[in-house]
Amino acid sequence: MNANIDALTRSVLEQMGRTPAPRLRQIMQSAVRHLHAFAEEVELTPEEWLAGIAFFTATGQMCSADRQEFILLSDTLGLSSLVNLLHDCGGLEQATESSVLGPFYRETAPRLAAGDSIARIAQGGTAVQYYGRVTDVQGRPLPGAQVQIWQTDADGWYDIQLHDQELVDMRGNFTCDENGWYLARSVLPKSYPLPADGPVRRMLDAQERHGYRPAHIHFLISAEGHKELVTALYLEGDPYLESDTVFGVTSAELVVAPKQDEAAPIRELPAIRYDFRLARGSAESGRVGADVSKINLG
Ligand SMILES: [Fe+2]
Structure with missing residues (x-):
């Protein structure tokens, strides 16, 4: 046999x-x-093999221009974080830790000026500022570095879950100034459950997993001659920090808390200051994930 x-x-x-x-x-x-x-x-067994085929078929059928069930599956199996970690190990320089891109990244984020708010439609929530410097691993500023930020609104929803593809909110592209500084206004994000209507959620339910992600802010940062950095900052004290369904919190270095900060550019707002370090390399060094609306569903 x-x-x-x-x-x-x-x-x-x-x-x-x-x-x-x-x-x-x-x-x-x-x-x-x-x-x-x-x-x-x-x-x-043959029955289990068939159940597996049915599961993958349903996963594929759930995919559309604004939903990527296979990325959710990869995320909830820890595969996306594993590939990220493997990718980070390839660098010789100690850049900021990366984190999962997730299925809600969009290339179509608007270009905003320093200090603009990414909350252009969403109402309510705790106002906050994000600021800091983008540097190389030696701490030298990278003027003109591009900082894309996206997150949920204060209720835990991404724009594409609430609106059609055309309506863009809670995301923006910022350009660092001549000393590498970026500044954005926003509202604090909220922890959220993965979509409840697909096969991945049924898998999580069968495994008695809560299906939540801790509140986080996504960042995609690029600068000429440097490796693109895909990461996220997680809010201290979130109940799901230790049990993130997609295993994105790979380092304590990525956990932050808003605080009153005398040095922050906007006096009246609590601040999350974070400095990002980019390793040298080609920008096209690969990332785990994509704008899912751009994935060819042929
Ligand atoms: Fe997210």
Whole structure:
């Protein structure tokens, strides 16, 4: 019996061994080795195999221009954070820790001036300012660095969950000044549950996981000659900080608290100051995730 299983796995690997592209060959052969080992380890039954097929089919069918269920699946399996960590390990320099991009990133964030608020439509919430410097790993400022910020409103919703694709809120692009400073106004974000209407949520329910993400602010930062940084800041004291459903809080370095700050540019607002360090490298060094509306659903 086992000899037959081994022979089967070997013949699959042998057929795939003819793949001309070396990286594709390596990835697919490794995937097959682990997939076969997994099925063997759990002694996967035909019914379970079919349930798995149905799950992946439903995951695909849930995807649209404003919903990427496969990214949610990757996130909730910890795969997105793992790939991020692997990517960070590749750098020689100690840049700011990265975090997951998530499924709510949009390329269409508006360009705003320093000090503008990203809360242009949303009402209510605790007003706050985000400010700090973007530097290289030696602390030298990066003038003109681009800082994109996006987050939920004070009720825990992203714009695309409330409005159609055209209506953009709670996100903006800022340009650092000649000394590398950025400044944005916003309101504090709120922890939120992953979408409740898809197969990923059904998986979380079956595993008795709460399905929440701690309140966070997403940042995507780029500067010429430097690796793009995708990260997020998490609010201290959030009840889901230790049990983030997508395992995004990979470092205590990313946990922040708003405070009264005499040095902050806007006197009357509590401030979250955060300085970001970018490693040298090409901007096109890859990120885990994408604007999901741009993923070809062909
Ligand atoms: Fe998020």
